[in-house]
Amino acid sequence: MSDIKKMYTTILGDSFPMDMTISFGDQKLVYRKRTWGIKMEDGSIDERGIRYGENPDQEAALYELVNGNLTLGDCKFIEPGNGLVSAIDVQDMLQVGKHPGKINLTDVDNGLNIIKYLTEKPAAVILKHNNPCGAAIGESLSSAYDKANRCDRIAAFGGAVIINRAVDIDTARMMAENYLEVVCAPDFEDGALEILAARKNLRVIKMGAIDRLADFEKFRFIDFKSLIDGGIIAQQSAVNSIRSINDLKPATATRKGVEYKCDRQPTQREIDDMIFGWAIEHGVTSNSVLYIKDGCTVGIGTGEQDRVGVAEIAVHKAYIKYADIVCFDTHKIPYADLCLEITQGKRDIADKETIDAKVLEDRANLPGSVMISDAFFPFRDGADVGINQGCTAILQAGGSMRDSDVITACNEADPKVAMMFTGQRSFKH
Incomplete structure (x- = not known):
């Protein structure tokens, strides 16, 4: 077991x-x-790049754009001097914890990709595996983080938190x-740092450029996808154009006259x-429904092959997560631990039944929510999933037959449900 665990702490050689x-x-x-020149326990400085890539047996490197300007067609792409994750210096690593790997950096990057649209209020995004698991705005930062x-x-658990x-202290x-x-x-x-230092393995990054994240709303970069045959697909990065009510379109359609x-x-x-929700959608792997x-996010469905399926998964997750937070609020343990203790005879099943009844009564906090779909609904069944759970409004791309x-x-819903179109799809693969 010790040899297996060691692979997660080993820094691979960097041949890039x-x-x-x-x-x-x-x-x-x-x-x-x-x-980065990382100071070791013995006082020596060890020059390191990324720990490893997506898995411990993959070498990886982080590159920063330092020179050159690119214009293709009508699009002028981001210029040097606007570094965020790629510009993190050793002084920005206020606490190194475990040396950062590729996933840590891409999670931070996608968090910035979302939070750049949430600059007006305190906001927090928590990500795992490059998808948000919770995002919220609040009147205070502590409120936003707590909600997320x-x-x-x-x-x-084990996520990356990006805040604006x-x-x-709170x-x-x-x-x-x-x-x-x-x-x-x-x-x-x-x-604040002294409090966070209690978590020895935590990586704490100070990124002053977050204060000017709004500037990045319209920046375009080249998005590369490498193919297994060595080929590359290059595309312009996506831009979220839904920033106010003026960008929304009424949900109308004409069929057979x-x-x-x-x-x-x-x-x-x-x-x-x-x-x-559309800002959060900008950083969620498609197909997705929120x-x-x-x-605040209530349920997040990511990366599914069919739209009705992901709408159902988002509901399923909302119920699971709501049961867990009710259990934690009541008993200070996860819902899964409560269930285990019941099977072990350490708790009364009535504890679980009380929580389950509360979740069903509240319907996982879904009534009154807004359903967000990153593309159009090919059939009404996807929208019906949210409507049946009590969502009162829907936002989707529109454009389906x-x-x-x-x-x-x-x-037909009772009460009736509002809907708006974006006229913009928000796929992210």
């Missing part, structure tokens, strides 16, 4: 070159590999109660949740 140049015709982009953590306390305000105390891999913030107030439109218009709260309520059926589903 210090410099990399990519040519697009006569235009060139120049990259420099990022390494309570969305999915189970998945947040300086970490204060938020640091909440974070220190959990096992986290990474905390990334623009700054840390006096005393008949015009369809939603009978009910969304409330201001539902519109706010639509805008918030349930959003009061500036059966938009009229989905509009009919909203109008």
Whole structure:
């Protein structure tokens, strides 16, 4: 067992070159590999790059764009000097913990990809395996983090937290109660780092550029996908264009000469949740469906092959996570541990029955939520999943041949459900 565990702490050799140049015709982009001089326990300095890639047997390297400007067609891509994750310096690593690997850095990057649209209020995003497991905005940072953590306390274990305000004492105390891999913030107030230091393996990153994340809303970069034959697909990065009610479109359709439109218009709260939810959707692996309520995720379904299936999975997860947080609030242990103790005869089954009844009564907090779909519903069955759980509004791309059926589903609901279109798909593969 000790040999197996050792592979997760071993830093692989790094065979990647210090410099990399990519040519697009006569235009060139120049990259420099990022390494850090890490101070060891004996006081020596060890120059290191990334610990390893997605798995412990994969070498990896992080490169920062240091020179070159790229314009293709009408698109001018991001220029050097705008580094975020690729510009992390050793001074930014306020606590190294375990040396960062590729997954830690890509989780932080996708957290920034989401939170760049949430700059107006304190916001927190917790990610695992490059998908958000909880995201929220709040009147205070501690409120935003607490809400994000309570969305999915189970998945947040070992997660990366990205926030857009300086970490204060209250938020640091909440974070220190959990096992986290990474905390990334623009700054840390006096005393916050000392609290986080109780978690020895935690990586704490100060990223001052978070304060100007709004500038990155419209930046484009080249998105590469390498193929198993050595080929590469290159595309422009996605940009979220749904930033206010003015960007939303009424849900209307015409089929066989008949015009369809939603009978009910969304409330201001539902519109706010639509805008918030579409920002979260920007960082979720497709196919995906989210349930959003009061500036917070309730259920997140990611990466499924069919839309009705992912809508159902998001509901299923919402019930599981809600049962866990109710159990934790009541008994200070996870729901799974409660069930285990019941089978072991250490607890009365009535404890579980009380929690299960509460979850069913509250319907996992889904009633009143806004359903977000990153693409259109090919059939009404996907929308019906959310409607049957009590969602009161839907945001989707629109453009399906059966938009009229989905509009009919909203109008047939009791009470009626509002729906808006984005006119924009938000796939992320």
